[in-house]
Amino acid sequence: MDIHCPLPLGNHETVQLAHGAGGRLSDELFSQVFLPLLQNNFLAQKDDQARLPAFTGQLAFTTDSYVVTPLFFPGGDIGSLSVHGTVNDLVVGGAIPRYLSAGFVLEEGFPIVELERVVRSMAGAARECGVEVVTGDTKVVGRGQCDGMFITTSGIGQVRAGVDVSSSNLRPGDRIIVSGTLGDHGIALLAARHGLSFAGPPLVSDSAPLHRLAAAVLDSCCGVHAMRDATRGGLSAVLNELASSSGVGIVLHENTVPVDDAVRGAAELLGIDPLEAANEGKMVVVVPAGDADRVLEAMQACPDGTGRHAALIGEVVNEHSGMVVMETGFGSRRIVEMPLGEQLPRIC
Amino acid sequence: MKYIDEYRDARVVKRIAGEIAQLTTRPWTIMEICGGQTHSILRNGLDQLLPGGIKLVHGPGCPVCVTPVETIDRAIAIASKPGTLLAAFGDMLRVPGSHGDLASARSRGADVRFVFSPLEALQLARENPHKEVVFLAVGFETTAPGNAMAVRQAAREGLGNFSVLVSHFLVPPAMQAILSSPDNRVQGFLGAGHVCTVTGTGMYVPIARTFSTPVVVAGFEPVDLLSAILRLVQMLEKGITGVENAYGRVVASEGNPAALAVIREVFEVADVVWRGIGTIPASGFLLQERFSEWDAVRKFALGSMGNADDGRCRSGEVLAGRITPDSCEAFGRECTPGHPLGAPMVSGEGACAAYFRYRCSSVPSHSR
Numbered sequence: 219m220d221i222h223c224p225l226p227l228g229n230h231e232t233v234q235l236a237h238g239a240g241g242r243l244s245d246e247l248f249s250q251v252f253l254p255l256l257q258n259n260f261l262a263q264k265d266d267q268a269r270l271p272a273f274t275g276q277l278a279f280t281t282d283s284y285v286v287t288p289l290f291f292p293g294g295d296i297g298s299l300s301v302h303g304t305v306n307d308l309v310v311g312g313a314i315p316r317y318l319s320a321g322f323v324l325e326e327g328f329p330i331v332e333l334e335r336v337v338r339s340m341a342g343a344a345r346e347c348g349v350e351v352v353t354g355d356t357k358v359v360g361r362g363q364c365d366g367m368f369i370t371t372s373g374i375g376q377v378r379a380g381v382d383v384s385s386s387n388l389r390p391g392d393r394i395i396v397s398g399t400l401g402d403h404g405i406a407l408l409a410a411r412h413g414l415s416f417a418g419p420p421l422v423s424d425s426a427p428l429h430r431l432a433a434a435v436l437d438s439c440c441g442v443h444a445m446r447d448a449t450r451g452g453l454s455a456v457l458n459e460l461a462s463s464s465g466v467g468i469v470l471h472e473n474t475v476p477v478d479d480a481v482r483g484a485a486e487l488l489g490i491d492p493l494e495a496a497n498e499g500k501m502v503v504v505v506p507a508g509d510a511d512r513v514l515e516a517m518q519a520c521p522d523g524t525g526r527h528a529a530l531i532g533e534v535v536n537e538h539s540g541m542v543v544m545e546t547g548f549g550s551r552r553i554v555e556m557p558l559g560e561q562l563p564r565i566c
Numbered sequence: 567m568k569y570i571d572e573y574r575d576a577r578v579v580k581r582i583a584g585e586i587a588q589l590t591t592r593p594w595t596i597m598e599i600c601g602g603q604t605h606s607i608l609r610n611g612l613d614q615l616l617p618g619g620i621k622l623v624h625g626p627g628c629p630v631c632v633t634p635v636e637t638i639d640r641a642i643a644i645a646s647k648p649g650t651l652l653a654a655f656g657d658m659l660r661v662p663g664s665h666g667d668l669a670s671a672r673s674r675g676a677d678v679r680f681v682f683s684p685l686e687a688l689q690l691a692r693e694n695p696h697k698e699v700v701f702l703a704v705g706f707e708t709t710a711p712g713n714a715m716a717v718r719q720a721a722r723e724g725l726g727n728f729s730v731l732v733s734h735f736l737v738p739p740a741m742q743a744i745l746s747s748p749d750n751r752v753q754g755f756l757g758a759g760h761v762c763t764v765t766g767t768g769m770y771v772p773i774a775r776t777f778s779t780p781v782v783v784a785g786f787e788p789v790d791l792l793s794a795i796l797r798l799v800q801m802l803e804k805g806i807t808g809v810e811n812a813y814g815r816v817v818a819s820e821g822n823p824a825a826l827a828v829i830r831e832v833f834e835v836a837d838v839v840w841r842g843i844g845t846i847p848a849s850g851f852l853l854q855e856r857f858s859e860w861d862a863v864r865k866f867a868l869g870s871m872g873n874a875d876d877g878r879c880r881s882g883e884v885l886a887g888r889i890t891p892d893s894c895e896a897f898g899r900e901c902t903p904g905h906p907l908g909a910p911m912v913s914g915e916g917a918c919a920a921y922f923r924y925r926c927s928s929v930p931s932h933s934r
Binding site: 412414486488489546547548549550551552553555558 | 570574576579580583608609610611612614615656681682686788903904914922923924925
């Protein structure tokens with residue numbers, strides 16, 4: 219007589235509600251997926267917390283949630299993005315990133331091989347940035363209650379001694395540098411989401427870690443005034459925030475703002491302004507005028523290539539406090555407004 | 567050759583601006599109809615390059631702006647019904663109806679999606695056979711052929727779960743309405759370039775003749791617009807009237823016969839309401855009777871929903887070029903892109919949105 223014991227089987231192909239319930243299946247998921255891929259002594263302890271070594275100096279702390287769709291997109295995926303984004307928020311504060319936490323909300327029915335793919339990508343990104351994912355959590359919600367997967371990462375870093383960067387540090391005369399072409403991520407995602415393809419080079423997200431680039435900037439200049447990660451809202455949002463926080467005006471020169479040709483073309487067709495589109499591997503650096511050329515060269519020479527298209531795009535001025543003004547190639551001027559929110563394409 | 571860059575060449579732009587300055591001896595008021603042209607002018611600051619005597623006023627060529635409140639309310643009503651999917655161009659999602667917009671309806675659970683083409687909406691209907699898919703078909707003559715094709719295709723496939731909510735407008739009746747107004751100050755028009763790729767240029771001839779107002783069909787790039795303004799000013803200075811084409815690389819005088827044919831097959835001309843302006847006779851399209859099965863108004867038995875607009879909104883005067891957006895008391899105060907009182911503050915082609923985005927009230931000059 220065959221007896222079939224009705225205990226749940228191991229080796230599931232898809233995520234079950236029980237995987238988030240804290241019992242045996244949760245432990246299996248952790249031991250079979252997260253621990254082997256993310257691999258470090260803190261996680262191996264399997265404690266409720268990671269007890270970190272004592273720090274000296276100032277700490278930087280940040281958090282971000284990642285709800286990107288599709289999960290895998292040209293140039294990246296939610297796993298690597300969740301590491302890059304949080305690392306970048308730390309490094310633009312002059313911090314050396316050290317430790318991350320990772321909270322996952324998974325949808326019931328999500329394929330385990332896809333989860334492994336995401337976590338593997340996360341692990342690779344963490345190694346590249348020199349950070350460890352030392353603690354985490356997994357919850358599972360019912361089918362249809364989240365879009366596959368949401369990830370929240372928080373990060374801790376040690377601020378380099380002597381670095382004092384802040385959005386309120388801008389002074390008239392400062393020069394503004396952007397590390398590369400703008401709008402790549404937002405346009406690539408929008409095209410991917412709507413199944414749009416364009417002739418010519420493919421549109422690819424610029425998702426990348428900026429720890430080496432930030433180090434190159436700070437090594438070349440000890441008096442950097444501000445550094446910002448230009449993510450949602452794009453360059454326009456960052457510059458408006460900087461102008462507002464510092465109570466200064468900003469002038470941009472349209473001909474110097476770098477935008478990839480393919481991105482510009484797609485953006486025009488879609489009716490999106492590349493300066494308002496998201497970036498995931500670009501930073502804005504504001505430095506005193508005398509340091510600008512040296513910092514620009516250091517960024518362009520950064521060995522990982524993240525600053526190869528760095529460009530001087532404008533300056534800080536006394537006038538029109540809180541406003542960003544663009545000088546067009548024709549000698550006319552217009553305002554660069556703070557973007558509203560969800561971008562709406564043209565109708566005709 | 568990078569095709570677009572030729573038409574954005576700063577040296578050419580400056581040269582043409584110089585020529586305009588040299589030949590202008592009197593003040594002229596010129597209107598561009600198309601919202602895309604309005605945005606290009608403001609974004610590139612082209613009006614700043616013209617001599618002070620030339621005044622550019624902005625016309626009602628923004629179909630999102632002139633879509634009646636009732637149509638928005640109908641779209642929201644449809645979207646809020648269970649089992650429906652409302653597809654629209656992105657701009658339409660934030661146009662205020664009587665009570666909120668499509669975006670807020672979506673946040674309350676309505677299935678509202680933005681699409682880039684009516685064919686995408688057709689595809690949604692094929693992929694969602696258990697949903698009633700409605701496409702908010704908005705535009706001037708430019709988008710009419712595409713929308714007509716979508717309806718014709720739905721009819722050919724017998725696609726029973728697809729319909730369109732039509733909001734189409736025609737340019738010439740609007741021009742006539744503006745020119746016929748007793749306080750009209752417009753002396754010349756920049757013709758809507760992309761509308762003319764469909765219709766050709768002949769439709770402007772009776773208007774130019776009747777009102778002795780020259781029309782120069784213009785494109786959208788800085789060189790296109792300034793070249794057209796140059797030609798128009800030449801005509802005005804010499805007292806010449808007539809219709810000329812300064813967008814010849816895209817516009818043929820006879821238009822696009824295939825596009826016109828599909829429009830004639832699916833649509834018929836009707837009196838329609840323009841938001842902020844009122845009813846203009848023979849100024850819009852409705853679906854012909856034989857396509858009534860794909861007409862959302864019939865399908866959903868939507869009665870009249872009234873057309874009340876926010877009393878503070880002066881969009882009608884803006885659309886007719888009688889005031890500039892920054893002269894409106896509510897501009898930048900109660901009315902901003904974040905909480906618009908009317909459509910021109912929301913649409914990617916609306917004059918109020920263009921002013922808010924690129925000018926606030928005036929662009930500050932600065933010293934280096």
